[in-house]
Amino acid sequence: xxxxxxxxxxxxxxxxxxxxxxxxxxxxxxxxxxxxxxxxxxxxxxxxxxxxxxxxxxxxxxxxxxxxxxxxxxxxxxxxxxxxxxxxxxxxxxxxxxxxxxxxxxxxxxxxxxxxxxxxxxxxxxxxxxxxxxxxxxxxx
Numbered sequence: 001x002x003x004x005x006x007x008x009x010x011x012x013x014x015x016x017x018x019x020x021x022x023x024x025x026x027x028x029x030x031x032x033x034x035x036x037x038x039x040x041x042x043x044x045x046x047x048x049x050x051x052x053x054x055x056x057x058x059x060x061x062x063x064x065x066x067x068x069x070x071x072x073x074x075x076x077x078x079x080x081x082x083x084x085x086x087x088x089x090x091x092x093x094x095x096x097x098x099x100x101x102x103x104x105x106x107x108x109x110x111x112x113x114x115x116x117x118x119x120x121x122x123x124x125x126x127x128x129x130x131x132x133x134x135x136x137x138x139x140x141x
Contacts, residue, residue, distance in 0.1 A: 011042065011043040014046040049082070050082060068110045068114055074114075088106060101140065
């Protein structure tokens, strides 16, 4: 029987100061969602990069805070998650959040997308936000 493993890769195209253990936090999120295998790559990028990705893959102009791609399946995840550092900083200020907690929210959001959660309709968005908040409450409090 083949043993599943989880690989967590973290890249910094744009340097950023995060004061919590990213790897451990991601591992705990995956554990809460009962994920036992897959590759999860997180890249922290600048606005130019996120804008290019948003235009190239979604034909949208402008920046966004996060883009997630699952190049595998929902059971065999090969995930790429791009987080826009400057947008995360702006959102933290806008919503009265700390930068670290904004990053935690984006990590949870990106992982949920890889697991098949969508936020295109009001109903999907409500379900995804509920699960995202549940995860964060368990991990942050």
